[in-house]
Amino acid sequence: MNKISLYFENGLMLEAKSFGAEGTSVGEIVFNTSLTGYQEITTDPSYAGQFVTFTTPEIGNVGCNAQDMESKGAYCKGVIVRSYQDRPSNFRCEETLAELLKRENVLGITEIDTRFLTKMLRDEGAMMMVASTEIHDQDALKKVLDSSPRIEEVNYIEQVSTKESYIHPEGRYNTDTFQYDAPNTTKKIIALDFGIKRNILNELTHAGMEVTVVPNSISAEEIIEKVDAKECDGVFLSNGPGDPLILTEEHEKIKKLIARKVPIFGICLGHQLLSISHGYDTYKLKFGHHGGNHPVSNVVTGKVEITAQNHNYNVPDNITEVATVTHMNLFDNTIEGLKYNDSPTMSVQHHPEASPGPHESAYIFGEFAKML
Missing domain, CATH: 3.50.30.20 (Carbamoyl-phosphate synthase small subunit, N-terminal domain)
Structure with a gap:
């Protein structure tokens, strides 16, 4: 060495x-x-x-x-x-x-x-x-x-996003066979790739969605055209790196999707971008949340879920003016999940697809499928 x-x-x-x-x-x-x-x-x-x-x-x-x-x-x-x-x-x-x-x-x-x-x-x-x-x-x-x-x-999503669209071929990873299950899909969604993780895609397909992963450069008009043509039932906004406030093109794109009432689900960076696109700027945490052992309260059910986290930025408390809080972080009482009041839009800050775990929040993918 x-x-x-x-x-x-x-x-x-x-x-x-x-x-x-x-x-x-x-x-x-x-x-x-x-x-x-x-x-x-x-x-x-x-x-x-x-x-x-x-x-x-x-x-x-x-x-x-x-x-x-x-x-x-x-x-x-x-x-x-x-x-x-x-x-x-x-x-x-x-x-x-x-x-x-x-x-x-x-x-x-x-x-x-x-x-x-x-x-x-x-x-x-x-x-x-x-x-x-x-x-x-x-x-x-x-x-x-x-x-x-x-x-x-630095706009790091330009470095990590896919350059070409593709359909994700795998389902959830089976720890008994050490293979990926075949997907059984009934709905079609577009996943905007800001740095998407493989296991997010696996969980989306496991929940019954055929996922077309697209570059971050795709326009809102292209997505809306596919929705109008019944080629797409909803949109997923992925995780990704960097400061969400500098991603101005993504803000405008998501605003158009929200106005069109396209069903949307966001995780991590996607969660933050939805907040900004609704007019509520994110802020930077002191040292962020990074780990696989963060307790989160499900406000709807009252249960506590152990979650995986990886983010330096958070949505503001006054987002409750336009959304209902569904999850709260029990370490510092920051917002972990939202369901927006006037559009079919939901998001979480933590990672429900965590690999190798925990898996207590994986049900959230099923909630998105039901919303579709």
Whole structure:
């Protein structure tokens, strides 16, 4: 392992070891509290532009495989782990995490105190950083960081969205057969790809929807034309990276769909874009919600669901002027789910499709199918 130097915007500089790609990367550092699923997290396009610090200390022990990819690649800037295991042991392992990171040109950082980093982010908030296997001078690293755009200034969905439309062919992953079930679809929807995850698509098809995934560049007029021609029953707005406030073209597009009363379901970034398109701007959380163990209250049923989360932005409390709250986060009482009053539109901030889990919120896909 080669030396890698880290410099943070609060002035801190640290040294660690590199196990991924070589080079220099700038991004926002966040922490994730999931106990499992490091490959799914690494390949989640929502982490584009970010370094992910894993609070679980041992990472890499089961390796990686093609079936557990959440997308075609890895879009994060790097992963930061306390202890990396380069000799994985699992019958599904096809390659090591280091091999995946090198192929995708993502930095891997290890032999560093991730507990310290997590407490720093908890106290000071998510911040920008630079990591390099090439530059080890503090002043030089600071210059690179200061001259780089911040995450809220970059439209990352243009990088992660599909370039061509396609129909998703798979259903839910069957853990008994280690295969994907065949979909049994009765409705047709269009999924706007802002960085969509494979398991979201699996759950949509499992709930009975044929899903056509389309680039973020598609126009509202094209979608409405398909709805009018009975070729589409509704629209799904996917998860994705970055600051939703800078996505002005998406705001206007979604406004047209709302005005046309097209049935819409949004998750994560899609949830935030729906809020903005209704006239209610999102705000940035101090260090975001990232992990697979966040308790959420279902306001409708009174039940508590353990959820997976991955977001730095949230919808404002006064959105209740146009929508009914369906879910609330029990860590900080932020809004997790909405059903809009004057249109067939629903959204959630958390990830009901979580892989490898939890799965307590998967019923939400069935609710969208019923709405259609």
